[in-house]
Amino acid sequence: MYRAPRGTSDILPKEQPYWRYVERKAADVCQIYGYERIDAPTFEDTGLFTRSVGEETDIVNKEMYTFEDRSGSRLTLRPENTASVCRAYLEHGLHNLPQPVKLYYITSIFRYERPQAGRYRQHHQFGCEAIGDDDPALDAEVIEATWRFFESLDLRHLSLQLNSIGCKKCRPGYLTALKDYYAKYTDELCRDCKTRLKRNPLRLLDCKKPSCQPAANSVPRSIDYLCPECDTHFNRLKKYLGLLDLPFTINHRLVRGLDYYTRTVFEIQPEAEGAQSTLGGGGRFDDLIEELGGKPTPAIGFATGIERIILNLKKQDISIPPLPSPQVFLAHIGEEAKDEATKLAARLRQAGIGVIEALGNKSLKAQLRQANKLGFEHAVIIGEQEIKDGTVILRDMTTSVQKTIPLDKLEEELLR
Ligand code: AMP
Numbered sequence: 001m002y003r004a005p006r007g008t009s010d011i012l013p014k015e016q017p018y019w020r021y022v023e024r025k026a027a028d029v030c031q032i033y034g035y036e037r038i039d040a041p042t043f044e045d046t047g048l049f050t051r052s053v054g055e056e057t058d059i060v061n062k063e064m065y066t067f068e069d070r071s072g073s074r075l076t077l078r079p080e081n082t083a084s085v086c087r088a089y090l091e092h093g094l095h096n097l098p099q100p101v102k103l104y105y106i107t108s109i110f111r112y113e114r115p116q117a118g119r120y121r122q123h124h125q126f127g128c129e130a131i132g133d134d135d136p137a138l139d140a141e142v143i144e145a146t147w148r149f150f151e152s153l154d155l156r157h158l159s160l161q162l163n164s165i166g167c168k169k170c171r172p173g174y175l176t177a178l179k180d181y182y183a184k185y186t187d188e189l190c191r192d193c194k195t196r197l198k199r200n201p202l203r204l205l206d207c208k209k210p211s212c213q214p215a216a217n218s219v220p221r222s223i224d225y226l227c228p229e230c231d232t233h234f235n236r237l238k239k240y241l242g243l244l245d246l247p248f249t250i251n252h253r254l255v256r257g258l259d260y261y262t263r264t265v266f267e268i269q270p271e272a273e274g275a276q277s278t279l280g281g282g283g284r285f286d287d288l289i290e291e292l293g294g295k296p297t298p299a300i301g302f303a304t305g306i307e308r309i310i311l312n313l314k315k316q317d318i319s320i321p322p323l324p325s326p327q328v329f330l331a332h333i334g335e336e337a338k339d340e341a342t343k344l345a346a347r348l349r350q351a352g353i354g355v356i357e358a359l360g361n362k363s364l365k366a367q368l369r370q371a372n373k374l375g376f377e378h379a380v381i382i383g384e385q386e387i388k389d390g391t392v393i394l395r396d397m398t399t400s401v402q403k404t405i406p407l408d409k410l411e412e413e414l415l416r
Pocket of ligand 1 (some may be wrong): 109113120122257278280281303308
């Protein structure tokens with residue numbers, strides 16, 4: 001028997017109400033904040049991701065699904081979507097539109113990770129990107145949109161973590177300070193962090209391994225190394241978040257896992273579980289468009305994980321509206337009635353009424369049992385007598401009360 005590949009899952013019909021609920025709330029927030037939908041291809045040239053996400057990140061180093069197609073092109077299933085959105089921005093000359101260009105996506109993401117609760121090899125993200133402006137008011141607006149999205153889902157007990165990791169002017173000074181600081185601890189660091197110290201010292205900060213915690217306690221803080229421009233930007237952002245009444249915590253160890261981030265970084269986490277189960281996060285990527293061959297173009301965005309959101313909706317017992325389903329079960333007694341039922345089902349569907357017609361030649365009792373199991377509130381029954389009289393029986397499945405209705409009044413009655 002084949003099974004879904006490790007770390008992937010089928011989204012069965014009983015799960016779909018959660019997915020539609022989250023997607024609808026995402027689209028609502030995007031409409032209010034002025035984001036338009038973009039869908040990019042599932043795979044891209046591998047170089048797009050190595051260039052943007054960074055050669056020394058876990059995503060590029062360990063997690064990409066990369067393959068060669070039949071013509072020898074090296075392609076990768078998207079391990080994140082910001083790079084694709086930026087590629088599309090450049091490819092379609094979106095810099096000619098009024099800036100910032102605001103785009104959102106709901107899409108599948110592929111990462112070869114060690115599967116566990118809330119961590120999969122294929123997951124789905126809802127994200128937004130606002131490209132073409134460096135105003136800290138835009139940072140505040142993006143963070144606010146993320147927060148309002150979670151609020152609109154009724155999710156509670158979340159915390160907003162914030163940090164600034166500077167720009168290409170001030171970051172090198174901070175990285176030197178980090179390297180100098182960690183040099184004293186090299187023997188204690190985990191194997192990954194020993195490599196990070198040489199290649200990507202920023203990532204030392206978010207290592208969760210116990211052996212790396214003592215060193216992390218009094219580590220230098222990025223905000224103490226910001227250049228005056230980054231410092232002003234961060235202070236303005238904090239002011240705007242205050243004006244918007246968004247409670248945030250400065251987390252000096254928040255750096256995020258992708259290399260393209262500059263200045264603002266933020267995450268939204270369940271209060272109880274913290275960083276291990278982050279629901280969403282984002283930040284500025286002011287150099288990315290230029291890195292990909294465009295003019296210098298500041299930008300900011302966020303991404304949220306839909307599977308983790310749904311896990312939290314369930315954990316918090318949040319009730320989800322059901323999806324619309326067929327309204328009427330159509331039962332029939334005898335061959336002639338089955339012919340009539342087939343015609344009637346088509347007629348009702350034309351009128352926009354959802355119908356499930358009984359199949360085979362089961363007894364009426366068996367048909368009504370099926371209608372009950374499927375959760376129908378109403379059944380329409382046709383037998384020989386009804387055909388003769390030009391009527392049908394309408395049965396209330398909850399009370400078992402039945403009434404006879406002229407066939408030509410059925411749509412009216414059902415819609416009522
Ligand atoms: P990232 O692109 O790593 O910033 O991820 C954005 C969001 O996607 C995270 O906050 C998580 O909610 C979710 N996410 C990331 N990786 C996974 C994964 N492997 N499985 C499920 N959700 C994930």
